[in-house]
Amino acid sequence: MTDINSSANPTAHHATRAFIERAALMLRAENVRKTFTLHGQGGIGIEALAGVSLDVERGECVVLVGPSGAGKSTLLRCLYGNYLASGGSIAIRDDNAPLQHLDITGAAPHDVLRLRRNVVGYVSQFLRVIPRVSTRDLVAAPLVARGVAEDEANTRAETLLARLNVPQRLWSLAPATFSGGEQQRVNIARGLIARHRVLLLDEPTASLDAENREVVSSLIVEAREQGAAIVGVFHDEDTRERVATRRLPLAAPRTRTPLGVAA
């Protein structure tokens, strides 16, 4: 039997074996690169990710650390399939896929959408408000999309909103006029309600007070203990300390000119 770790350049075949042999493996990123080309500036490129590799198992929370501009948000967007990586591969466990994982760098859009409904959740710093949709419905939507009955979905939405200290008088209103902190808590409720098995969290607590940050930290730890595989960025050290099982440092990007790498 060959050693699956012996190759310096693991192939898709190795990813397949890894997902079959390691039942806990939920996400594998291999040598992910992302370069942004600044058009109109002589073809200068920003190498936001210069080859990031990462395995995440059930029950792990990998916290991305690094200075502003280090590529933390870019990596999360690549993992969610929002940005197409410039190189490398990203595979996520998918029970509906023939090889038990989906390589999202080459996947069809409908497969990515199915994965987002069933497996991968993403919570950014900002709520995308949908005009005239109530807070309760907005939070319940990910469950309804999975076929959960509306009554049950609404009840679970209310439980989560109450826990996040979103006042009951707001539940029937659209969150467009809510404060930044209220919108962020609605966003977190919407992101956590469906108990996705992979969670990508981009500074979900940035505009919360200490008390609500504590509630969110507890919810993240609970998700982790229930087996979620989490990759996240958190702006305060207290939250990082609470939720992290491991940290992945990312370095500041380099600018790349057509002639080579500049500092």
Ligand SMILES: Nc1ncnc2c1ncn2[C@@H]1O[C@H](COP(=O)(O)OP(=O)(O)O)[C@@H](O)[C@H]1O
């Ligand atoms: N859509 C984009 N177009 C061009 N450059 C981008 C884009 N998104 C991010 N970048 C650049 O990539 C680098 C990493 O950004 P980002 O991932 O947001 O960093 P972080 O989240 O660690 O602060 C930065 O130099 C940023 O300006």
Ligand SMILES: [Mg+2]
């Ligand atoms: Mg960021």
